Amino acid sequence: xxxxxxxxxxxxxxxxxxxxxxxxxxxxxxxxxxxxxxxxxxxxxxxxxxxxxxxxxxxxxxxxxxxxxxxxxxxxxxxxxxxxxxxxxxxxxxxxxxxxxxxxxxxxxxxxxxxxxxxxxxxxxxxxxxxxxxxxxxxxxxxxxxxxxxxxxxxxxxxxxxxxxxxxxxxxxxxxxxxxxxxxxxxxxxxxxxxxxxxxxxxxxxxxxxxxxxxxxxxxxxxxxxxxxxxxxxxxxxxxxxxxxxxxxxxxxxxxxxxxxxxxxxxxxxxxxxxxxxxxxxxxxxxxxxxxxxxxxxxxxxxxxxxxxx
Numbered sequence: 001x002x003x004x005x006x007x008x009x010x011x012x013x014x015x016x017x018x019x020x021x022x023x024x025x026x027x028x029x030x031x032x033x034x035x036x037x038x039x040x041x042x043x044x045x046x047x048x049x050x051x052x053x054x055x056x057x058x059x060x061x062x063x064x065x066x067x068x069x070x071x072x073x074x075x076x077x078x079x080x081x082x083x084x085x086x087x088x089x090x091x092x093x094x095x096x097x098x099x100x101x102x103x104x105x106x107x108x109x110x111x112x113x114x115x116x117x118x119x120x121x122x123x124x125x126x127x128x129x130x131x132x133x134x135x136x137x138x139x140x141x142x143x144x145x146x147x148x149x150x151x152x153x154x155x156x157x158x159x160x161x162x163x164x165x166x167x168x169x170x171x172x173x174x175x176x177x178x179x180x181x182x183x184x185x186x187x188x189x190x191x192x193x194x195x196x197x198x199x200x201x202x203x204x205x206x207x208x209x210x211x212x213x214x215x216x217x218x219x220x221x222x223x224x225x226x227x228x229x230x231x232x233x234x235x236x237x238x239x240x241x242x243x244x245x246x247x248x249x250x251x252x253x254x255x256x257x258x259x260x261x262x263x264x265x266x267x268x269x270x271x272x273x274x275x276x277x278x279x280x281x282x283x284x285x286x287x288x289x290x291x292x293x294x295x296x297x298x299x300x301x302x303x304x305x306x307x308x309x310x
Contacts, residue, residue, distance in 0.1 A: 013039065014305045015304075015305075016304050020239070020245065020246060031230075031237055036192065036230065037226055037230055040229060042305065043193035046304070047159060049308075050159025050306060051066075051155075051157065057153075058152065058156045058157070062157060067217065068214075068217060069215075069217060069218060070216070070266060070275060070280065075271055077200075084139035084143055085144055085200075087139070088140050089140065089169055089294070092169055093132060093294070096116070096118045096130065096169075099117045099118060104123075104175070105123055106180060108180065109125070109183050110124060110184075111124065123175075124175070125180040126175025126289070127173065128172075129170065129171075130173065132169035132171070134167060134168060134296075140296065144200060145164050145296075150162050154300065158300050159302060160310060166299060166300060170295050172292065173292050174288065174292075175289055177286070185283055185286065187249065187263060187281050187282070187283045188247050188282070188283065189219075189248055189278065191246055191278075191279065195278045196276065196278065196300040197275075197297070199212070199295040201272050201274065201294070202271075202294050202295065202296075203294055207265060208287060210287030210293065211293075212282060212283075213265050213282060213283050213285050214276055215260050216260075216280075225258055228257075229248075263281070263282070
């Protein structure tokens with residue numbers, strides 16, 4: 001192997017690449033030697049290194065988040081700001097829906113983006129994810145996205161910088177599971193390292209809305225979890241190109257063997273911010289077709305091996 005190719009092979013190990021179809025990430029020899037486990041343990045250590053200096057910003061939330069892998073922050077915005085955000089959200093949503101009637105395309109699995117006027121749609125089976133652009137100078141940006149509170153939460157809980165482009169208006173339209181299964185309803189983790197999603201809810205989220213479900217504490221690394229990850233990494237090598245690219249699935253029945261509780265529905269009142277570490281096992285709850293769950297959404301995927309905030 002020439003020097004340049006060798007260096008690229010080493011470099012890829014220290015990126016966020018998770019797909020076992022990659023010749024290095026999916027190397028049977030390297031994974032038998034523990035490559036997947038090495039990446040987990042090292043990224044865990046660097047995540048703590050990034051967040052610990054900022055834990056004092058939100059010490060109680062930091063402790064709960066590190067312990068459970070998710071937190072619910074009620075009454076996130078002052079009432080006046082919450083009303084202004086809702087008003088702008090409703091106007092943007094009406095405009096998007098008027099210009100883009102909902103289509104059920106029939107794609108299977110995790111679908112690609114379909115660009116629309118003012119945003120894009122993406123499908124998980126029959127479920128539709130509508131991502132709507134946030135107006136650049138309005139109440140949502142001023143009172144929510146670009147506030148010090150949001151920025152300080154990103155530093156303390158994620159060890160990363162808050163960026164406006166991470167946020168969007170998001171509307172989940174549940175699909176018909178019997179017609180075209182929603183892959184997000186399978187219990188899974190997103191990747192090998194700590195990644196984060198936030199939902200600011202404008203309405204109460206009840207069991208009828210198909211809320212996010214999280215296995216509390218399943219983002220933490222234990223010996224039993226490492227053994228499970230090791231065996232799944234070897235299985236993923238054999239299934240490269242046909243599996244889920246490192247977003248490992250797990251059955252509810254397996255959780256007790258890892259010392260983990262059943263999934264917990266994340267219910268909340270309106271004006272609540274839900275924050276989830278998506279290294280934890282999680283899934284989308286069940287709801288009737290066309291049930292809508294509305295939120296301001298953000299997805300943070302910091303570099304797994306960054307020693308400092310970025």
